[in-house]
Amino acid sequence: MWLKIFVLRIFPYIYLAMTKLLTFILLCFFCTELNAQVAPIDTVPAIIHHQTENGVTKFTSELRPLRAIAGAPAPFYTYFWEFGDGGFSFEENPSHIFTRYDSIMVRLFATNNYDDGKRPPTRPKPIVRPPITPKPATKPMLAANGEPSLFKMGGNIEMKTNCMPKPGDDMMLVFGYRNKAENGQQNLNGTIAILYNDVEFSNNNFELAAARTYHNEKKSELKPLLNTAFSNKKSQEPIYYASLGDNLNLPNTLSPAEKVLLKDQAKAFRSQQSWKFENLAQNEERFVFMHFKTTPEMLKDTNAVVRISGAFIPDNPLVETEFFNLELQIVASHDPNKMVLRKSRMNYRLTGKNRELTYKVRFQNTGKGPAKKIDVGVNISEVFDPSTLKIVKTKPEVVNCDSAYANQSCMKTFFSADSVHFVFTNIYLPGMQQKGVNDADSTQGFVEYKIRFKEKPPKLPIKSGAAIVFDKNEPIYTNRAVGRFKMGLSPGLIIGYGFPFETDNGNYLNHKNVVLGATLSPYASHRYYWQLELYFNSFNERTYQVPIGTQVRKDTVINNVAYQIMDKQLYKTTKVATINAVPLQMRYNLHKYVGVGAGALVAIDMYNRSSSELRYKLRTQNASGTVTDVNLNRAMDELKENFSEVRTSFFADVQLGLVRVGPALGLRYIYDPKTNNNRMTTYVSWKF
Structure with missing residues (x-):
């Protein structure tokens, strides 16, 4: 009976649930396989192939397809091979002679130039000794390890x-x-x-x-x-x-002076x-x-x-x-044509008319043939004086065309409205894809120059870029070299009249007081910037009488002496130490003589002490009938509070004067939304 119920009623539900579960698992597996099939090709590692013949091992590789960047030259790979025995090569398909085979791991580091993907991952490949073959009739040429010498500068060390x-x-x-x-x-x-x-x-x-x-x-x-x-x-x-x-x-x-460094x-x-x-x-x-x-x-x-x-x-x-x-x-993408500004972060306080910047434009012929003419055009920012431009060095190293003889390799420099052109003429710069060219360094060149400012520039980024034309090809545009100034800090003094607020029993009073404070802001900002203000503590002490109603004369005894209370008064004393600050203020310099700002003024009672005192006027009469008046003070409860109250006001102001660095006069409107208290204040500031 139970078996019949299970087969007819329960088993169909179990079967349906298992079918759905199996379908879900298959779908998950299918999606995983699909994701694996469409995984980014950036994750495909470099595959190394090699073949040894007559003691010479020849290497080739398989790399992921390159993805061209719109508007950029055709993408290409550059190669660095590490053979695992102390040898290396920068060739695409190098050959190498191994003298040992113990623990040899060959690595290929391929760099994708003008490609919008990531570099192919490196996967080391072990190299084992090839099978022993009959000794070749001729010895392999040592040129098989024909990597150009790394030492090109004549020293004991090079990198x-x-x-x-x-x-x-x-x-x-x-x-x-x-x-x-x-x-x-x-x-x-x-x-x-x-x-x-x-x-x-x-x-x-x-x-x-x-x-x-x-x-x-x-x-x-x-x-x-x-x-x-x-x-x-x-x-x-x-x-x-x-x-x-x-x-x-x-x-x-x-130089001797530099050797000290x-x-x-x-x-x-x-x-x-x-x-x-x-x-x-x-x-x-x-x-x-x-x-x-x-x-x-x-x-x-x-x-x-x-x-x-x-x-x-x-x-x-x-x-x-x-x-x-x-x-x-530092680059965002691998591109052999680059413009560099050395020491691109400058201290604006130390920057003046005689400050000299050094630019360097690198270029590389990536074509299939040599370049005979290269035009390097660089736009010059309006803050520079073109007459101060001075060429430091070039590669290829050539003379000025003004002093060159007919058909001599030379470089001509000429200016247009907002740019300078360095034109290499009658040169021979091999192409990377040119047959027989294995040394990538021979396909590269550069021009380095220095230039000065016309005057002290505004504290804004200085941008410059280059366009490079090889023979009659389309121009190749470089990155934009950007010179920026370090923020720097500008301390200052501020003397204000009419603020900050003071406290009296928790209420605001509009005292026309003079305050002294300090400011801190970025040095000589030309646009938006933040500014902090801190005012020296204000200390307010006040003693006042508190009414206690109609006084009734009473008799009292003090130290067994009878007295009559003629008068009784209650006095309170408050002592408040307040600190005032502007923790949040945004300013904008409209001009070197005009600036505006807005922010919040915070007043904090750091210390609040209140005490009460009863002051009595007593009268006594001795046995002979002489009347004597006595004053007696009696202290009552004392209350102490720290950070007892925080008050926030908002303000907007305008400054006139040397608002970037120097003295300025300010007018500030302050509004307290809690009490609807508002006022106009004035202040003088001086930034250093």
Whole structure:
């Protein structure tokens, strides 16, 4: 019976519920698979292929398709290969000769230029020894490891990155050091160090995720070695500066005055890593590979320039200590054509007519053939004086066309209404896609110049951009380099008449009092800004009589002496300490002589003390009939309160005078919505 009921009545509901559950699970699985199929292609890692023949391993790769940015040049990849044995390459399809195969992991870091997606993730690939084959009839050419030399500036140390730093992205750095013949040492011991995260920036820009060494370098401590190096070595110590894309022939040597700054080099960075090296043979080159994570908190200003400094400190005091500073521009996207303003954050208080700014425009020929003419057009802000423009250096390094002979490589500079053009003529700049071009540095160039202000500029952002034309192609527009002024603080004094409010038994009184206070605001603001005001404490003490009704003469006894109460009065004393502040005030300078503002004035009774006292007039008569009057005071209850009352008023005002920096006269209308109390006050302020 029960079985029949279960089969006919209950089982259909269970079957229906199980069917719905199974359908739901299948739908979830299908949606998951569908999401996986349409997952962003940014997550597809780089796939490495290799083939070894006659001892030479050739590498190729598979990368996700590029997505072009509207209006930008055709996107392309740049490559950095780390072979896992101390070798590297920046070629697209490099070849390498492995001398060992123990724990070899090859990595490819591909950078997507002019692409609106993320960089393909890196997936290391292990390389194993290929099967033994008959010995080839001819030896493989050593040119198989034909990576162009990293050392292009003539020193013992040099660094190069695979890209400019992008917030939240990865960056690889090759740290090369060597024992050049000029050192006069057969073998050399010493220390190498990397310094990063400039102290001038509030946030760390980099995190060193990994550092891979291949010549038994051992971690060490940098600070004691730096102190020894600077105190013992008296020879001239060169320091080299480079930016990604620079290819200079000679190092920049510091002047004697600048050499004094070497001792403070390590203090300019918050983060340090160092390694001890040994037995560095003459002319031997070694490389350390550093994987940096650029923090999301990195500067939001993508025109800012950050530094990474490398140090080469040999143990031999006869060999010079060297630093190599790598200047890197923070970017929002990977683009080889960039405009940079060095030291883009300026102190407005110290900025005047003679302040000189340094701009640098980088460009790269990404085409399939060489460029013979390059026109770099830069718009000049109206705050600059074009007659002060001075070219610092260029790449390719050329002469001025005014002094060039026929068909000589040169550069012509001319001005238009609001721009300047730097035109490279009769040059040869190879293209990245040109056959036989493997060195990306050879396809890059730049022009660096300095310019001064006409006069002290307004405290507003200074924007400039460039358009680059290769031969007769369409112009390529760079980012906008923006110079900004640091906020700076401007303290000030304020003397007001007619405010703030005072207290009398909880009521507001319109005393025409004079108050002294201080202000704090951004320095020399040209537009909107916030301002704080704080006034010195006002102290009010008052004693007053309180009526107690009709007095009736009474008899009393004090110390066994009979008295008659002739009069009795009640007095109250209040002591109030009040602090007045303007915690919220928005101001706007309409002109350098006129400013307006609005905000809230807060008065707080920090201390409130009230006490009562009965004052008696007594009369007594002795046995001989002599009458004597006596005054007697009797203290009553005392009440103390802290922060007893807070009163808020609103105001609007106008200032006339030197409203940015200097003296000004203000008129302020104050209104208290609680009591409908309103008044017009005046004040004088002086900002420093």
